[in-house]
Amino acid sequence: MPHHVMEDGEGLPVPNRIVAKPVRKTGQIVAAVIVALLAAMLLHGLITNPRFEWNVVWKYLFNERVLSGVGYTLLLTVISMVVAIILAVILAIMRKSVNPVLRGVSWFFIWFFRGTPVYTQLVFWGLFAVLIPKLSLGIPFTSIEFWSVDSKTVITAFNAAWIGLALNEAAYLSEIVRAGLEAVDPGQTEAAQALGMKRAQIMRRVVLPQAMRIIIPPTGNETIGMLKTTSLVLAVPFTLELQFATNAIANRIYKPIPLLLVAAIWYLFITSIMMVLQSRLEKHFGKGYEARPVGSSAKTPLPGKTDGEPKDDVAKTNEAIFTGLNA
Template sequence: MQEKNNHSDGLDIPNRIDALPVRHTGPVVAGIIVAFVVAMLGYGVVTNSRFEWPVVWKYLFNERVLAGIWWTLCLTALSMIIAIVLAIVLAIMRKSINPVLRAVSWFFIWFFRGTPVYTQLVFWGLFSVLVPKMSLGIPFTSIEFWSVDSSVVMTSFRAAVIGLALNEAAYLSEIVRAGLEAVDSGQEEAAQALGMRRTLIMRRIILPQAMRIIVPPTGNEIVSMLKTTSLVMAVPFTLDLQFATDAIANRIYKPIPLLIVASFWYLLITSILMVIQAHLERYFGKGFEARSLSSGPAKGAGDSKSVSAKDKEEINKKNDATLLGLNA
């Protein structure tokens, strides 16, 4: 009778060979060299007195800097919420059977992707100059039912949010459209055969599955939006993080330490956003990820014990083919 080896994967294979991995010295040497170079760079940055680290620590938690962080987060969150909603609408319009809706969506994407975001923000800052009064009445006549001064409605903060949101929606709409088109059309046809409405199909079947493709690039766009808020001085909006650190630097004539302060906070916020993105990717990727055959404890080469009932139950759970979290 052939000898059987029971391994950690839970499979009994006759005459199984326990092969040792080949040792590769190249990656080890490369890792040592890279670590040495990184250590040298880090030591040079820390010990360089021209970076003026005492000034950095002094203004790292300055009240104006902290207020700038708050306003930057507000700009990022509000702009992305508006952009995501508008991007979904634009993506659906691009897939519509109505040629007018398709043309309007195409023109919006073409215009806002084709012009610099700084230029767009400048125009939104000049909105009250271009449109002094906002009114509601009968078109093509002088009859007005309601009017208001544009400068009262279009504040610098609102102009910054609208400018950032409209520009971002043009990019996000293409990401959403790619995600929608990645879902197999047979699922939509099957849902229609069951009598489901188009809105219900989009909300319960298409969008949940498209999120697996939409989330990663959308997370990248959120990080990009966080840094794009530094351009809102074109509106002008003067409360964001970049403007706050620039104002302090101009007052004390020390630009480098304040640039380090701004970079530190941008990096910290970006790191948090990346962690959130990773969790969202893991959540919406359930059912699509590669699944291992077993998570049982490792067993020796001569161990002939079979996989326990608990391990078998865990294997069945891991190999469950249902799309968790994506079921209608």
């Protein structure tokens, strides 16, 4: 009985290679049909249900107050995340410090802000001027003051909102940053120390650039979460962000469902843009870790292959495992 002789990627004969038949995927096809049918039913219901009142949705989608709410929501998100990322890096470095005081302060900060609800924290920041009427600089434990200001002029509703959000987010991001720093091979630090680099230089030029590949994905998730968490700043109270703006219109015209859809559409639109930006950042910081073909597919034949053996290997991917804590 004649043997089937097949060829590998280089056109060389490979005797007695098994010809495998593809596995039938009936279950996958049935599941895909069911999911597509359910999706079509859901879409049909959204479009044809008169209670959604899509005419009202389109009327208020670009309403001046709604657009202003979108702007304030984005502003709160950007400011809060920038401040949170800076604080998170500082806290993560403090957690890895040899100084027990710095480690203790970092641990307490993370413990406190992760252990209390963000809504509760925002309420306290809204009451900051009541708790501390005046901010001042002077000699501690004495009545000598060099400078003072009324708390209400500094901790406005907007400032209280982004400060509360940033401090809460920093506690979560610091653990993400710490996980990224610990994922970097300690040999990298040892090599940098052998070259005479200082600890700050090693962290800035060696460790952080490599850790960014681990830090970016969960940080992107936290940013998207922050976008939606801004709806809680009503607790301050700050009443100019998107969710409050749409609720105010809904209460005025007695149509809550269409205005909820307006808010949902804007949140989905902004989130989609953030996901694209996150993907771009991941690709940028993932350079050098993508799949690299080896062997003949990379124009580099592997040694030790005999006649009849394929001289091209499957592309291999470097994998990294990271841990991140999300809110």
